[in-house]
Amino acid sequence: xxxxxxxxxxxxxxxxxxxxxxxxxxxxxxxxxxxxxxxxxxxxxxxxxxxxxxxxxxxxxxxxxxxxxxxxxxxxxxxxxxxxxxxxxxxxxxxxxxxxxxxxxxxxxxxxxxxxxxxxxxxxxxxxxxxxxxxxxxxxxxxxxxxxxxxxxxxxxxxxxxxxxxxxxxxxxxxxxxxxxxxxxxxxxxxxxxxxxxxxxxxxxxxxxxxxxxxxxxxxxxxxxxxxxxxxxxxxxxxxxxxxxxxxxxxxxxxxxxxxxxxxxxxxxxxxxxxxxxxxxxxxxxxxxxxxxxxxxxxxxxxxxxxxxxxxxxxxxxxxxxxxxxxxxxxxxxxxxxxxxxxxxxxxxxxxxxxxxxxxxxxxxxxxxxxxxxxxxxxxxxxxxxxxxxxxxxxxxxxxxxxxxxxxxxxxxxxxxxxxxxxxxxxxxxxxxxxxxxxxxxxxxxxxxxxxxxxxxxxxxxxxxxxxxxxxxxxxxxxx
Amino acid sequence: xxxxxxxxxxxxxxxxxxxxxxxxxxxxxxxxxxxxxxxxxxxxxxxxxxxxxxxxxxxxxxxxxxxxxxxxxxxxxxxxxxxxxxxxxxxxxxxxxxxxxxxxxxxxxxxxxxxxxxxxxxxxxxxxxxxxxxxxxxxxxxxxxxxxxxxxxxxxxxxxxxxxxxxxxxxxxxxxxxxxxxxxxxxxxxxxxxxxxxxxxxxxxxxxxxxxxxxxxxxxxxxxxxxxxxxxxxxxxxxxxxxxxxxxxxxxxxxxxxxxxxxxxxxxxxxxxxxxxxxxxxxxxxxxxxxxxxxxxxxxxxxxxxxxxxxxxxxxxxxxxxxxxxxxxxxxxxxxxxxxxxxxxxxxxxxxxxxxxxxxxxxxxxxxxxxxxxxxxxxxxxxxxxxxxxxxxxxxxxxxxxxxxxxxxxxxxxxxxxxxxxxxxxxxxxxxxxxxxxxxxxxxxxxxxxxxxxxxxxxxxx
Numbered sequence: 001x002x003x004x005x006x007x008x009x010x011x012x013x014x015x016x017x018x019x020x021x022x023x024x025x026x027x028x029x030x031x032x033x034x035x036x037x038x039x040x041x042x043x044x045x046x047x048x049x050x051x052x053x054x055x056x057x058x059x060x061x062x063x064x065x066x067x068x069x070x071x072x073x074x075x076x077x078x079x080x081x082x083x084x085x086x087x088x089x090x091x092x093x094x095x096x097x098x099x100x101x102x103x104x105x106x107x108x109x110x111x112x113x114x115x116x117x118x119x120x121x122x123x124x125x126x127x128x129x130x131x132x133x134x135x136x137x138x139x140x141x142x143x144x145x146x147x148x149x150x151x152x153x154x155x156x157x158x159x160x161x162x163x164x165x166x167x168x169x170x171x172x173x174x175x176x177x178x179x180x181x182x183x184x185x186x187x188x189x190x191x192x193x194x195x196x197x198x199x200x201x202x203x204x205x206x207x208x209x210x211x212x213x214x215x216x217x218x219x220x221x222x223x224x225x226x227x228x229x230x231x232x233x234x235x236x237x238x239x240x241x242x243x244x245x246x247x248x249x250x251x252x253x254x255x256x257x258x259x260x261x262x263x264x265x266x267x268x269x270x271x272x273x274x275x276x277x278x279x280x281x282x283x284x285x286x287x288x289x290x291x292x293x294x295x296x297x298x299x300x301x302x303x304x305x306x307x308x309x310x311x312x313x314x315x316x317x318x319x320x321x322x323x324x325x326x327x328x329x330x331x332x333x334x335x336x337x338x339x340x341x342x343x344x345x346x347x348x349x350x351x352x353x354x355x356x357x358x359x360x361x362x363x364x365x366x367x368x369x370x371x372x373x374x375x376x377x378x379x380x381x382x383x384x385x386x387x388x389x390x391x392x393x394x395x396x397x398x399x400x401x402x403x404x405x406x407x408x409x410x411x412x413x414x415x416x417x418x419x420x421x422x423x424x425x426x427x428x429x430x431x432x433x434x435x436x437x438x439x440x441x442x443x444x445x446x447x448x449x450x451x452x453x454x455x456x457x458x459x460x461x462x463x464x465x466x467x468x469x470x471x472x473x474x475x476x477x478x479x480x
Numbered sequence: 481x482x483x484x485x486x487x488x489x490x491x492x493x494x495x496x497x498x499x500x501x502x503x504x505x506x507x508x509x510x511x512x513x514x515x516x517x518x519x520x521x522x523x524x525x526x527x528x529x530x531x532x533x534x535x536x537x538x539x540x541x542x543x544x545x546x547x548x549x550x551x552x553x554x555x556x557x558x559x560x561x562x563x564x565x566x567x568x569x570x571x572x573x574x575x576x577x578x579x580x581x582x583x584x585x586x587x588x589x590x591x592x593x594x595x596x597x598x599x600x601x602x603x604x605x606x607x608x609x610x611x612x613x614x615x616x617x618x619x620x621x622x623x624x625x626x627x628x629x630x631x632x633x634x635x636x637x638x639x640x641x642x643x644x645x646x647x648x649x650x651x652x653x654x655x656x657x658x659x660x661x662x663x664x665x666x667x668x669x670x671x672x673x674x675x676x677x678x679x680x681x682x683x684x685x686x687x688x689x690x691x692x693x694x695x696x697x698x699x700x701x702x703x704x705x706x707x708x709x710x711x712x713x714x715x716x717x718x719x720x721x722x723x724x725x726x727x728x729x730x731x732x733x734x735x736x737x738x739x740x741x742x743x744x745x746x747x748x749x750x751x752x753x754x755x756x757x758x759x760x761x762x763x764x765x766x767x768x769x770x771x772x773x774x775x776x777x778x779x780x781x782x783x784x785x786x787x788x789x790x791x792x793x794x795x796x797x798x799x800x801x802x803x804x805x806x807x808x809x810x811x812x813x814x815x816x817x818x819x820x821x822x823x824x825x826x827x828x829x830x831x832x833x834x835x836x837x838x839x840x841x842x843x844x845x846x847x848x849x850x851x852x853x854x855x856x857x858x859x860x861x862x863x864x865x866x867x868x869x870x871x872x873x874x875x876x877x878x879x880x881x882x883x884x885x886x887x888x889x890x891x892x893x894x895x896x897x898x899x900x901x902x903x904x905x906x907x908x909x910x911x912x913x914x915x916x917x918x919x920x921x922x923x924x925x926x927x928x929x930x931x932x933x934x935x936x937x938x939x940x941x942x
Contacts, residue, residue, distance in 0.1 A: 067789070093854065096844070101861070103842035104868040108816050110841070118842055141835075142849065199500055199659060203520045218500045218659075219687065221518050222527050227683060312519060 001233060002169045006072045009170060009253065016251055016258035018166040020269050021069060021159050030060050031073060031155035038077050038150050046083055047143035072162050080153065083145035088136035089128045095136035098122040160271045164237070167270070170260060171233035173226055174249040176216040181245040183211060185304030185316040192314055194238045198231035206309040210244070213314065226252060240270055284332055284360070285318055288388045292321075295390060297431060299323045299397060310350050317355065321397065326404055328397070329355040332388060345379055356396050358382045395466065398474065402433050416443060426459040427480075434463055434473040494538070494545035498663035501528050501687030503549055505538075512537050528662045529713070531689040549689050551663050553607040555645030558630025560602045565595060572596045572719040573603070576694060582715030584673055584695035588722065593696040594621070597669050598628045600694055601646065606666035610648045611684060613672050615852045616859065621648045621671070636661070638852050651681045658687040667692040668714075674699060676713060677706035685713040738920045741807040754798035761791035802923050803833050808891055809840065811921050816841065816869070819887050823862070824869040828891040837871045837891075846872045888918045 008019035021027045037056055041049040053074055060070045088095070099122045109115035123133040138144055153161065171177070183191070188211065195202055195215055205212040215235065217228035232249070239245050246263040285303070292301045305320035308329075317329035329351070333341065341359065348355055361383045380396045382388075416422050422444060429437070434449075441452050449470065453463055460479045466472040494507040505524040511517050514533055515524040526534050531549055538545050565573070569592055572585045581604065587593050601608050610625070612618050615638045625646055626633045634644030637653035643664060654661065668688060670676050673695030676685060685693070695714040700707050743751055812826070828834055831847045838845035844858045844867050861867045862885075 093857070097857065097861070099842055100844045101866050104866060107820055108841045108843060108869065110813050110817055115842065140854075201520045218502045218525070219527060219683075221516055221520075221525060222502065223686065225683070227680070311522075 001172070001230075002072050002075055002165045004169060004172065006068050006075065007169045008066065008068050008166065011253075011258065014258050016170070016253060016260050017262070018163070018170050019066075019069075020163045020166065020266070023156055023159055023269065026065075027069075027159055028155045030065055030070065031158045033060070034070075034073050034077060035152050035155060035158065038081065039152050042147050042150050044147060045086070045143065046145045046147060049081075049147060050143065069162075072165065073158060076158060076161055076165060080151050081147050082149035084148050086135075086139050086144055086146050088139050089132040090126050090136045092136050092140035095122070095126065095133055096140060098125055099133070099137055157271065160269065163269045164240075164271055167262070168233035168236060170251060170253075171236060171249060172229040173251045173253050174229045174232050174260070175224055175226055175252060176214065176220060177232045177235075177247060177249040179213045179215065179239055179245065179247055180210055181239065181242045183242055183307070185302075185307055187242060188307040188314055189304055189316050191235075191238050194235050198228075198234060200228055200231055200235070202314075203312045204307075204309045204314040205312070206307070211307055211309070211314065224252075237271075240267065241272055284334070284388055288332070288390075289319070291390055292319075292393075297394075297397075305329075308351055310347055315347075315351070323397075323401070324404075326400055327353055328400060329353055330393065331355060331357050333357060333359045345381075348379055349377075351378065354378050354380070354396075354400065356380045356382055356393060358384055358388050358392065360388075361385050395472075398433075398466075398472075405433065405436065416440060419444075423459075426456070426461065429459075429461060429475060430477050432475045433471075434475050435471055437475045494543060496534065496538075496545055496547045496549050498528065498549045498551070498689060499525075500659040501662050501683070502526065503528055503531055503534055503689065505534065505545075508543075512541065527686050528689040529686050532691050549663060550666065552666055553643060553645050553647075553664050555607065555631070557602055557605055557646065560629060562595065562598060562602070562628050565599060566592065568721060569596050569599070573599050575718040576600060577603070579715060579718045581667075581692040581694075583693075583718035584697065584700065584710060584714055584716065586697055586700050586717055586720040589698045591721070593671075593698075594624055597671070597694060597696060598625065601625070601667065601669065602629060604667050604692060606692065607664060608646050608667040608669060609654070609661065609665040609688075609690070610646070610669040610671065611651055611654045611676075612648060613651055613675055615650065616855060617671060618648050618650055619852075619856055651675055651684065654684045655680050658683050662688040662690075665690045667694070669693075670695045670714060673697045673710060673714060674702055674707060677702060677709045682709065682713060735915065735917050736920070737917060738922060739811055740922055740924050741805065741811050742924050743802070743805055743807060747801060747805055747807075751798055751801050754794045754801065757794040758791050758798065761787065761794075800830070800832070803828065803830055803891070804836060805923055808921050808923070809837070812837065812841075812889065812891065815887075815889055815919060822868070822887045823865070823885040824887045824889065825885045826869060826871040826889045826891065828871065828873065831873055833891070834871050834873050841869075841871075843867075843869045843871050846870060848873070886916045888916075890918065890920045 010017045010019050033056055034053070037052050038049070041052065057067075057070050057074065061067050085092070099118065102122045102125070103109060103118045106114065106118055106121075109118055119130050119133060123130045126133060128136075179191070191213070192202065195213075200215050200217050201220075202216075203214045205214070215232060217225070217231070219225055220228065236247070239247060242264070244264050246261070249260040251258045251260050289301060289303055292299070300322045302320045302322070303318065304316050308315045308317070317331045319330040321328045321330060331344075331348070333344065341357075345357065348357065355378060357379055359381065382392050382396065384392045416425055422440070425440065437456070438446070438449070438452055441455065446452050446455065449463070456463065456475060460477055461475050462478045464474050464476050466474070494505065497504050497506065499521075503526050504518070504521065505515055505526075508524055509517070511524065514526045514530045515537075516526065518525040528549075535547065568587075572587070573596055576583050576585065577600075585593065585596060587596075597610070601610075610621055612621055618635065618637055622633045622635055625631070625648065629646060631646050632644055634642040634647035635649070636643065636647060636657060637650035641657075643661070647665070649657075649661075665688065668685070668690045670685075670693070674697045675681055676695070693714045695710060700710070700717065742748075816824070826837060826843070828837065831849065834845050834847050837843060844861075846855055846858055850858070858867065858870060862870050
């Protein structure tokens with residue numbers, strides 16, 4: 001971010017763009033020239049550095065570099081140096097206080113003689129030489145600091161940093177911004193977290209295309225304000241590393257309104273940030289994911305899948321579970337109150353897909369836990385204790401599979417003519433509702449479950465009972 | 481968005497809350513002015529300063545609601561120790577209370593506006609935020625408030641972020657933290673309230689739900705005309721007295737002396753050269769600089785063409801030359817010699833000149849770059865009389881109490897009427913038998929003569 005007087009923009013109609021520095025040979029030359037001056041001045045005073053920088057600045061201006069561009073690079077380099085006050089015999093503030101007091105007593109340094117007498121008297125009072133006194137007196141002036149460290153950037157990196165700063169400085173003048181991007185759940189989560197952390201608000205939209213997030217602040221709907229511009233500028237770096245992105249901002253510059261539009265094609269002019277790492281909101285989620293993967297039953301699990309938009313707000317379920325064309329979301333709820341759950345369910349009922357909402361019984365704010373809330377058609381409410389176990393979720397998945405199976409095959413269970421075909425059928429089974437298997441076996445004269453069990457066993461299959469209800473039992477492969 | 485799509489709007493219970501500089505109303509979907517529907521949070525919203533208006537609107541409709549807007553800082557002021565108020569101070573307090581605890585008091589510098597504010601804070605006895613322009617004033621208010629009200633005064637600004645029942649903040653810090661502070665106070669006091677209408681600072685007033693507001697200033701009018709907005713932000717002018725109504729009765733007498741100096745021959749030659757460079761550029765472009773806007777145009781152009789940049793540099797150098805003219809320093813030398821027993825404030829426009837005078841005469845300086853610690857030390861030693869003079873740019877212009885100063889020397893300045901009156905005010909604190917002098921040092925045959933005339937217009941016969 002740069003002081004606003006160093007902002008350079010291009011305007012065309014109501015469009016506005018920062019005057020980005022291209023990464024060409026000329027600009028790299030200016031960048032490296034300046035970096036060198038800074039490197040050479042480690043160990044010297046700030047004043048010496050400033051003088052040398054001024055020379056380079058004039059040279060570059062004679063070469064027709066834009067002075068604001070040069071100044072901008074200098075501004076960024078100034079932030080990369082570390083300075084320290086020079087060591088003095090007496091603390092500078094003591095030296096100054098003594099000199100000024102003596103001067104006031106003696107009627108100020110009106111002549112050179114007065115000056116000498118004042119300084120001698122002050123030096124005498126402090127028990128140092130006049131020379132040391134003057135050194136200490138001067139040490140508090142800006143410019144006397146010594147440069148002790150300088151983290152030299154690469155010339156191209158400095159140019160990219162300059163471009164980002166320029167873009168952010170223009171963003172200071174923004175009244176709102178819209179981020180349009182394809183992102184994963186983790187990316188969206190991290191971006192929204194950044195937006196919220198800066199006290200901003202958003203409204204999301206996703207009509208088939210990429211996610212659109214309109215960002216502004218609480219007071220924005222009431223008054224046209226640039227109050228939130230600085231914070232929007234700070235959100236910007238979080239967008240740059242996405243694969244595809246577009247940012248549109250409404251800008252007020254010199255009393256006029258403009259639109260800024262920029263996208264990933266400018267990415268090479270800007271610094272790239274390393275992609276964010278996967279973070280788990282809680283241990284429950286992490287453990288569940290590991291267990292699920294180890295025992296997948298043909299279901300795929302994706303954590304923080306692609307974001308959904310529910311009534312203007314972005315919603316990222318904890319997991320998406322998918323198998324063939326079936327997709328189901330799983331949301332794990334930690335601390336909750338009945339009214340919170342109710343609100344959440346109401347919100348989620350707008351999601352078209354099936355959603356499992358798993359609620360931690362122990363983390364309820366209410367002592368008496370009753371999950372007597374009515375279930376909405378697309379929502380399965382599951383209560384768990386301590387940890388979410390696979391067995392808490394599996395029945396829902398099975399039910400889904402069964403319903404799908406009913407929808408796809410059940411009207412016509414495979415009609416098998418020969419024992420050969422039966423053997424082939426059984427050898428393919430990994431997991432199948434018992435009901436369906438019995439149906440098939442009936443065709444071969446198998447009348448009861450016990451007989452079926454014997455045949456299945458020969459083929460490495462077992463019947464797993466979920467309850468006493470036969471219709472819930474499944475046939476599963478034990479070995480091959 | 482139609483009200484049907486706002487979901488369930490049954491006979492839910494209506495609740496007012498504060499949200500980061502705004503007020504939100506939950507459990508209601510009807511857009512009653514000044515409330516607006518916010519689709520992001522699915523509730524009604526208004527700027528925090530509309531708090532009373534929102535409440536009144538709901539009450540008028542006979543609506544029942546729960547009010548959770550304010551979370552005022554708990555506490556109370558201590559035993560008040562204030563010396564009796566002067567008649568006009570008493571009148572000002574009365575006028576403000578009568579106006580419904582809102583409004584602005586306009587009084588010349590040095591007439592005890594702070595006392596009026598303290599009296600009001602004591603009387604209202606609600607959590608109060610005092611907003612001031614500079615760090616000096618912050619420290620000064622903190623001391624006076626804690627002494628007069630016997631409370632621990634919180635400070636927001638200059639690196640501190642402590643909130644108390646009575647808190648002092650600078651305009652810039654109050655702007656930065658407007659969201660967090662907007663629900664914590666019931667009385668806002670704006671010192672030098674003419675600063676408030678700027679695009680950013682006004683948000684301090686807009687984002688606060690505080691129902692009671694007091695503004696203080698010596699010069700209400702702003703060059704951009706935005707002072708009219710103060711009516712909405714703080715309230716009407718409830719009390720006003722001019723310098724001339726107050727002079728000699730409540731203020732020290734003062735004398736205005738203008739001293740003309742001439743540039744040396746060398747300086748004159750150099751000045752003519754630089755100034756004609758600048759003038760020729762304007763003539764070529766057929767520009768006439770009449771206002772600040774015109775001047776901004778030149779600065780803008782300097783970003784585009786090298787010619788404009790050179791003209792601007794020439795103007796700057798010419799100005800520097802006048803400001804730093806040897807003849808001015810000679811006059812200063814004479815004046816310092818003449819006022820051997822007085823307390824002197826020296827004002828000059830540029831920080832470079834401040835530095836030069838400080839180094840030449842060994843006089844302590846205060847500029848915007850001076851650390852708050854050193855500022856405090858310089859001011860303290862000046863008050864104690866250990867330092868007899870201070871040289872400064874614009875920092876000391878506003879309301880900083882320098883009671884014992886009786887000589888002001890203005891070496892250069894802008895044509896702004898306010899800053900001149902305020903500088904003058906520095907040496908006008910009443911003291912028995914005190915006679916104050918203000919010197920204005922102007923270089924002959926340069927634009928400074930016109931600037932000085934414009935500056936004095938504010939005083940003569942207003």
